[in-house]
Amino acid sequence: MTFKPxxxxxxxxxxxxxxxxxxxxxxxxxxxxxxxxxxxxxxTGYLDLKGSTYPAGYKKVATLAWETGxxxxxxxxxxEGRFLLRYxxxxxxxxxxxxxxxxxDLKNTLTARWITGLTSIELVRHGDDNNILxxxxxxxxxxxxxxxxxxxxxxxxxxxxxTYWSTGWTTLLPVYxxxxxxxxxxxxxEGRVSVDRFNGTKFINLYNETSTDPDAIGWxxxxxxxxPDLPGRYLAYRKTDARVKVEEIDTTENGTDIRPxxxxxxxxxxxxxxxxxxxxxxxxxxxxSYCYLAYKITSGEVDLDEYFTYLGEI
Numbered sequence: 001m002t003f004k005p006x007x008x009x010x011x012x013x014x015x016x017x018x019x020x021x022x023x024x025x026x027x028x029x030x031x032x033x034x035x036x037x038x039x040x041x042x043x044t045g046y047l048d049l050k051g052s053t054y055p056a057g058y059k060k061v062a063t064l065a066w067e068t069g070x071x072x073x074x075x076x077x078x079x080e081g082r083f084l085l086r087y088x089x090x091x092x093x094x095x096x097x098x099x100x101x102x103x104x105d106l107k108n109t110l111t112a113r114w115i116t117g118l119t120s121i122e123l124v125r126h127g128d129d130n131n132i133l134x135x136x137x138x139x140x141x142x143x144x145x146x147x148x149x150x151x152x153x154x155x156x157x158x159x160x161x162x163t164y165w166s167t168g169w170t171t172l173l174p175v176y177x178x179x180x181x182x183x184x185x186x187x188x189x190e191g192r193v194s195v196d197r198f199n200g201t202k203f204i205n206l207y208n209e210t211s212t213d214p215d216a217i218g219w220x221x222x223x224x225x226x227x228p229d230l231p232g233r234y235l236a237y238r239k240t241d242a243r244v245k246v247e248e249i250d251t252t253e254n255g256t257d258i259r260p261x262x263x264x265x266x267x268x269x270x271x272x273x274x275x276x277x278x279x280x281x282x283x284x285x286x287x288x289s290y291c292y293l294a295y296k297i298t299s300g301e302v303d304l305d306e307y308f309t310y311l312g313e314i
Contacts, residue, residue, distance in 0.1 A: 004262075005292075008050050009057030009304040013295070014041065019073045020272045020295055025082035026061065026103030030276040032293065033073065033084075033104075040068045044104045049278050049291050049304050057304055062104040072121035076130045078149040083109070085121075085132065085147070092116045096151045109151035115141060115162060120172040126181055126200040131157060133172060133183070140167040144201075157201055171222045174198075177232025177249050182206070184222070184234060184249065191216030195249055195256055206256035207249075219245075223273035227290055227308050233261060235273055235292070242268040271297040 016036045023031035023044050033044045042064040048054040071089035075082070082099040084106065092114045097106035120135040124144075132154070135142040142165045144157040171186040183203055185194040192210040196203035218238050225233040231250040237243070246262040272295040280287040290308040295301070 005305040005307045007303050007305050009048070009302075011057050011302050013300045013302050015296075015298055015300040016041070017272070017295065017297060017300075019070070020274050020293065021073050021075050022274065022276060023075065023099075023103060024077060025075075025099030027101075030278050031061075031103065032058070032274065032276075033075070035066065035070065035073060037070060038068060040066045042066045047276055047278070047291075047293060047304060049289055049306055050280050052280055057302075062102075064104060072118075074121055074123050074132065076123050076147070078130060078151070079128070080149045080151070083147075083151045087114065087118065087121050087134075089117060089119075092118075094154070096147065096154075098151055110147075110154065112154060114143070120169070122172055122174055122183075124174050124181060124183065124198055126198055129200065131198075131200075135165065135169060135172055137167060137169055140164045168192075170220070173222045173224060173234060175224050175232035175234055175249055176226070178251050180251055182232065182249060182251065186219065186222070186236075188218055188220060193258065195251070195258070197251065206251060207258065221271060221273060223275060223292065225275055225290070225292065225307060226277075231259075237266070237270055237273070239268070239271075242266050242270075269296040269298055269301070270294050 017034040018037040019035045021033050023033040030047050035042045044062050045060040047058050069088045070086045072087040074085040084097050086095045094112040094114050096110040097108050117136045118134045119137045122133045124131045124133050130147050132145045141162050143162045145154045146157050147154050168187045169185050170188040173184040175182050175184050181198040183196045195207035196205050218240050219236040220239045221237040223235045225235050231248045233248045235246050244264050244266050248259050250257050274293040276291050278289050287309050289306045291306045294303040
């Protein structure tokens, strides 16, 4: 399958959102949750790729006032419900809350204190387990925590709460490919790329390469691009020159490879990409659309783009 994104909706949100994540706790889907770390301004609502239900391309459900300072928002699900983990880089505060049935009210289930300065907080799933990988690019300190189904306990997966990886990883991105959970690692300053398979407790290296090509340097915003029946794909955007690329990770018995899929030149200023899926009715059939939201923090500009469509019967 080639990659050719189509922009269906363009609109403007408030500028300044530092985190935009999926909100699957809302009664319908696809849902979003947007948060401004500096002001605490938060909103949640629905996205609509083609405006068939919400002509504006989205519908705001609630506007909320949260504490300032949350540097990472990690939604996760378990057999017990929908949850949100938040982290403050400045003081290490961790808070886990369970979403109410309305999809935006929160009930606290856990408060903890981690080390300060963590630059990557990622949900790494394996089976039914929700694991949180936390890493500091400046010091290399890293920890892997498992959160229980009720969101009331975080336990260390490794023998030590915090250990060390090499410094400088600017991206750690979970990508699901060929039925496996993998972790894409990238160092922006040197163009180093790694791929590790996660077996539930360990990351097993499959691929490690540092490119001498100057074009391998400086990629800054990454997002997974889930696609049915295909190797794991991800989008990367470079803020310095607004270049964008899509690559895929293929893990087979013959080895692991990263293959280019698509390159292009976009406008400057994109800071966040959020993949989502939506079923769009079309006569007696539906379009099951794989999409992403693109957002510019300085202007509030939003695009909703479709990158893959699956046609099926209702």
